[in-house]
Amino acid sequence: MPRLPRSEWYDLTRDMNWDLTYVTEDEAFPPQLSNSFGVPAESWWTWDEPYKITYSEYVHNQAGKDAGLFSVNNVVSRSKIFDNLDPGWKAAIIAHYGAIAVAEYQAGIGEARMARFGRAAAWRNMAMFGTLDETRHGQLQTYFPYQALNKEPRLDWAHKAYHTNEWGIIAARHLFDDMFTANDAVSMAIQLTYTFETGFTNLQFLGMAADAMKVGDIDFGALISSIQTDEARHAQQGEPTIKVLMKEGKVDIAQNLLDRMFWRAWKLFSLLTGLSMDYYTPLEHRTHSFKEFMTEFITKQFIDQFRDFGLEKPWYWDQLLNEMEWLHHAYHLGVYYWRPTAWWSPVAGAGPAEREWLEEKYPGWNASFGKYWDVMGENIRAGHPELTLPETFPMVCNACQIPVCTPAGYAAGYLDSPLPRILDFEGRRYTFCSEPCQWVFEQSPDQFKGHLSIIDRFLGGVIQPPTIEGALAYMGLSPEEMGQDGTNYAWAFEGHPAPAAERKVG
Amino acid sequence: MTVTDPTTGGRAERPARAARAARPKPKTWSLLGEVTRRPSVYEATAAKFLYHYRREPAPFEMSPNAPINEWYLTNREGSPFTVADWEGFRDPAKLTYSDYVMVQHDRETYLDGLIDHHEATGSVQTLDPQWVEALTRVLVPWRFPLHVLQMTSLYVAQMAPSAFIVNCANFQAGDEMRRIQRLAYVTRLLANAHGEQIAATATARDPWQNEAAWQPLREACERMLGVYDWGEAFTALNLAVKPAVDAVVNDQLTALAIAHDDEFLALLLAEFDRDAARSRAWTAALVQYAIGQDPAMADVLRSWLAVHALRADAAVAGLAELFAGAPQPMAAAQVIEAAGQARARLLAACDL
Incomplete structure (x- = not known):
């Protein structure tokens, strides 16, 4: 050398x-x-x-x-x-x-x-x-x-x-x-x-x-x-x-x-x-x-x-710590529920052992997020998995472009209000999932203001036909690609002995 | 509004699994369509990678009028250098990243060996002091303009309309850095043997910034930095300035080194022409591809070339004076002639 x-x-x-x-x-x-x-x-x-x-x-x-x-x-x-x-x-x-x-x-x-x-x-x-x-x-x-x-x-x-x-x-x-x-x-x-x-x-x-x-x-x-x-x-x-x-x-x-x-x-x-x-x-x-x-x-x-560089924690630190408790649980519910809109097949991860782990890591999970999974499990066991699928779309944040989950955060006791934040700016109404998302938008409106979220497109006629099927086609998801329950609903039957005929549904 | 599971029709059976079993296994990415031959790894890891090219309503998922959307709409989508489909272009060397680093790993191993040999023989220490003096003027400042070539190649890369072109320009930028760094090493060897001042920044920057011989090249380089249409930037770099620089550095400086019995420098500089040849090959392939798609592209390129070739010519003429001032001088006209021929060969290969 x-x-x-x-x-x-x-x-x-x-x-x-x-x-x-x-x-x-x-x-x-x-x-x-x-x-x-x-x-x-x-x-x-x-x-x-x-x-x-x-x-x-x-x-x-x-x-x-x-x-x-x-x-x-x-x-x-x-x-x-x-x-x-x-x-x-x-x-x-x-x-x-x-x-x-x-x-x-x-x-x-x-x-x-x-x-x-x-x-x-x-x-x-x-x-x-x-x-x-x-x-x-x-x-x-x-x-x-x-x-x-x-x-x-x-x-x-x-x-x-x-x-x-x-x-x-x-x-x-x-x-x-x-x-x-x-x-x-x-x-x-x-x-x-x-x-x-x-x-x-x-x-x-x-x-x-x-x-x-x-x-x-x-x-x-x-x-x-x-x-x-x-x-x-x-x-x-x-x-x-x-x-x-x-x-x-x-x-x-x-x-x-x-x-x-x-x-x-x-x-x-x-x-x-x-x-x-x-x-x-x-x-x-x-x-x-x-x-x-x-x-x-x-x-x-x-x-x-x-801190080594002389910078400080972002101003929204408390809101970050708050969201760390619940946001991804809400996202997971949403992705599972709207699974036909995902390109992967989500697993519920909500069998008895998983729920025990979630409760340990996030005390109160069973009483807050767990109850949604209770209902979905019951519907699946009753032979009605279609009830675990969506009928409409959620509102999407105009900054992060992810569905607004404030109702879930509110229901779980982490937010004071289930309502999204609304901003009227230059003649247009924008929706945000959180104060920092609105703040991000307001820091550089020229970067964001003309952008249409997927829901803006849905409501504004860009997506045709304006139905769930039309939206799925717009998203580029063929029927074979749309997400399904990754374990074919096995999670819902764990810990629930059921007649063979019923289990076949899953 | 009610909806059924589009994948099951509301029945929680396993139709998707059955459908999957019946479906033929995909040969390649769905976006590449029906293919009879499975695309190579080179193709599968570049084809249609730029989701933002000609995307509606704007390249990036921002406000359509966001500053960088407008920049791309003007300088990429709006470039006169445009064809119906850029995805058909292929690098003649068909390099993936992995191929590139493997190839250059081998070539750098060769250069390591070359340096080892000359460090062992002490050839730099025994150079004629007059030749060393000439080298400080004709060799040492090069890292500045070569860095501009690296920068411009990466401008072309960020603006190019297909990943097949992006990759070529990225690797070309890597090659420029390779050349700069080996010249930096030689500069340090010269300084260690013949005087610390050779390695001072000022020894390179002052001529680059002030000496008459370097100013036309600096003008060509700085004006190239101000070119933002992606096609014009490609033309300025790969059809005008870089071919001139490569002819002077890789070819004429090699000849000058040979004339001064500097085998080490001659072999080192000659090595860089392997990289330059790869640049010329993809440049010619891209120009031929564009003209094949739309013959009008030849005039688009010629109109830009008319501007940048003049600047490149002036640059070569300035540098040629330094060759004429070497202890074993080379006629300025010879350097100018050689650079002119090099461009003529490239343009002929481009069908321009």
Whole structure:
């Protein structure tokens, strides 16, 4: 290997900052794509990445990682491992692939924005590795399900999802477009790499990787842990960006960017990860509840990092802690009830043993959320599963694009009112599920105000015919793809001995 | 309004399982349609990845008038460089990410070996001081313009209308970083052997910022940074500025190094032409594809090229003076002629 250590020559790969003279600063770094927030060019040049890597080290490392991963996949794809996975776990990974695979590829576009419009050469270099990393993640997370398409046709959603208007995908697209594809480079460093990747991706990827190994899904576990090693590196673009803003006295800007995206990320994660951890992962393999994970990784470790940088907890902290008690239970009820609108088959996760666990982790669960499952179980046992299916649609939040669950939060005793929040703005009425969602909207109305939620489209005549069937077709769900009860209602009969004829219904 | 379970008609039986058993197993992604041949991994991990291209009412799931929606509607969907279907374009090298890092892992292993050999022989220490002096002027500043090539490639990547194009531009940006970093390493070797000042930022930035020979290139680069139509950015970079830079760095500087018995630098620079050849190949394939889809695209590209080629020519003419001032001088006209021929070959390969 070459003799000079990286430290002796690395600075020569990152000092390419100069004064533009043939074009103006704004011509080369348009504010829409790179908001300097008033920080002078030369202050940005002090941007210093905490993690150094060279191109050579990168390709050597990554080639080794990919070789290892493809070996695992090659062996696993010839085995029966996938066929034997628990239906709840299958729901979790099919949901994951649909919501995440192609989105990660788009994160490469966001990284490329920082690699072009980041305001220091060192930053642009880090983002270039980020671009390559996200290309990797998009390709791996489509390649793995592609290999298993013949075993599970719903894995088609790993590729198709972002081309559809399925409601969860609209929510994911709305979040991720706001976070990276339609964001400027400076905001993105704080919102994508710091808030989302340093904070939430840890939760999703480390948590799921550990769960995958316990469940026996070696393929998914190896994939996700390998991806996380890249994320841990390129996520570090946020820290130096925050430091530059802080040094220039822009603490309010950094805090605002963080607060906006932290709330948005929370909403989607409670939908995706909350359900996976507390309902889809087989009980015997659960080590933490979603709330415990949130508490440990987000509200303790991540908050310590904020404070190290001189940032504070977001202003809505109490509301976050409140929602951590109940929101994902409400989402799970909603996803299960509206299961024909999901591309995966949710499991109820509400058998007697699961309920005991839920009660232990969320005291009061049986008396609040459990009672809905009581009714659904009774209807199923009585041979009327159709009563566990929807007749209309819920209202959707104009910020997070997820159904408004305030009635469930109110009924469970966590909210003072079941009503959503209403905002009349420039002649249009908007609905929000929470005060922070309304606040997110009000922080950048130009980004959001003309957008139509799926319910706005339904009521406004965009979706034709305006029926549930019409809406399902609009969402891109064919009858075979629509979610069904992942265990074929077995959960409802657990602990309820019933005549053979009746059990056949399930 | 009442509804029945669309998958069961309200009966909690297991029709879906039966339907699944009867359905033929999918060969590929449903969005790729009926195929007779199973698409390759290269295709399956890029085809139709850009959900936002030509999406209605706007590319991104934001307000249709959100600033970046308008940016893409203007500079991507609204570009004159447009065809009915970009999804048919293929990179001649058909590289996935994994292929790319494997290929470059091998090539970097080669360069590691090349450096090992020359560090062992001490070849940098024995270079003629006059040649070292020339290198500080003709080699050391390159990391600045090469970084602009990296930046612009990543602009093309974020704006391109198909992932097959995005990937090519991403890998090209990686190649630029590769070249910059190896030149940075050489700069440090030169400094260790011949004087610390060689590695100072000012030694590279001052000529880049002020010396007459570098100014036309800086102008071409900075003006390229101000180009936002994705087709024009592709043209400026891959048909004008980069081919000129590659001809000067990978080809003419190699010749200059040979003339000064600097085998190490010659072999190093020549290696980068493998990357440049890959760039030329996808560039030609993309231009040919576009013209094949719509012959009018040739004139669209030519009109942009007319502007950026002039700037690239001026850049080469400026740099050629540095070659003429080397201890073993190369005529400026020779450098200019070589760069002109390189572009002519590329344009011929593009059918332009």
